[in-house]
Amino acid sequence: MIRVLxxxxxxxxxAGVRAILAADPGVEVVAEAGDGHETVSLAQAHRPDVALxxxxxxxxxxxxAAEEIVRTMPGTGVAMLTTFSEDAYVARALSGGATGFLLKSGDPHELLAGVRAVASGAAFLSPKVARHVIDGYGGERLGxxxxxxxxxxxxxxxxxxVLGLVGEGLSNPEIAARLHLVEGTVKAYVSAVLDRLEVxxxxxxxxxxxxxxxxxxxSG
Structure with a gap:
């Protein structure tokens, strides 16, 4: 069971996000918060798998709040709910350790896929968010x-x-299955990719x- 704050x-x-998450029997919303301080307190109390x-x-x-959760609760993955108007915040969220970016107005299946990916330790960037952010660099984009x-x-x-599959939001076990490798080998490849890209x-x-x-x- 994936426990979500x-x-x-x-x-x-x-209410809308909770209803979407409730459609998956493998996901449980264990707490809800309306401000950042309450979010951190509830995360400390419940130790969820994912903070959304x-x-x-x-x-x-x-x-x-995300930075504090990442700093003090490494077992909790953090995903941000975003809108297209909040592109400027993505860089700060990345540097703060968030590994998921999901559109509030996105496909419900995408929301569930993102929560599962973050819970498994993978990254998930909504394709529309990714494309919009990259396009938003304007004149810098080609460079x-x-x-x-x-x-x-x-x-x-x-x-x-492996990098391409990480870009699709696949977890290490999913990459292993796609490429017919053992999970330990994939983990080593991912670590090497992060090191060589300096990310x-x-x-x-x-x-x-x-x-x-x-x-x-x-390719598979």
Missing amino acids: LADDEAMIR LDIRMPRLDGLA REAAARARAAALSPRERE RNRVQAAIVAYEAGLAGRS
């Missing part, structure tokens, strides 16, 4: 894409395959995969 200052948003946080909340915003392709080109063919976590690697055009193109 849901935090959003709008009760109607919480709105970015903008009173008293302590979701980004600061960033070229830089990402150059970074990916320095990887081995197998490492590029802190899987979601940062996923952005490189999107910018380099690798996500969704890996």
Whole structure:
């Protein structure tokens, strides 16, 4: 059972997200919060598998709450609920250790997939969020894409395959099954990819995969 803490200052948003999560018998919402301070307190009390946080909340915003949860509760994965107008916050959330980014207005199946991915230790970036963020760099976009392709080109063919699957939000067991490898080997590949790309976590690697055009193109 995946235990989720849901935090959003709008009760109607919480009700809608809770209803989606309740549709999966393997997911349980163990607590709800309406502000950042309450979020951190409830996370400490319940130790959920996933903290699903709105970015903008009173008293302590979701980004600061996420940073505190990541710092003090490494067993809890953090996913941010976002809108297209909040692109500027993604970089801070990444540096704070969040590994999931989900659209409030997105597909319910995507929300559930994201919660499962974050609970398993994988990264999940809503494809629409990823594309919108990358496109939002405007004049810098081509330069960033070229830089990402150059970074990916320095990887081995197998490492590029693994990077592409990380970009699709797959966990280590899922990558192992897709590539017919043992999970320990995949873990070693992922660690090598993170080191060689000089990124802190899987979601940062996923952005490189999107910018380099690798996500969704890996072979099986």
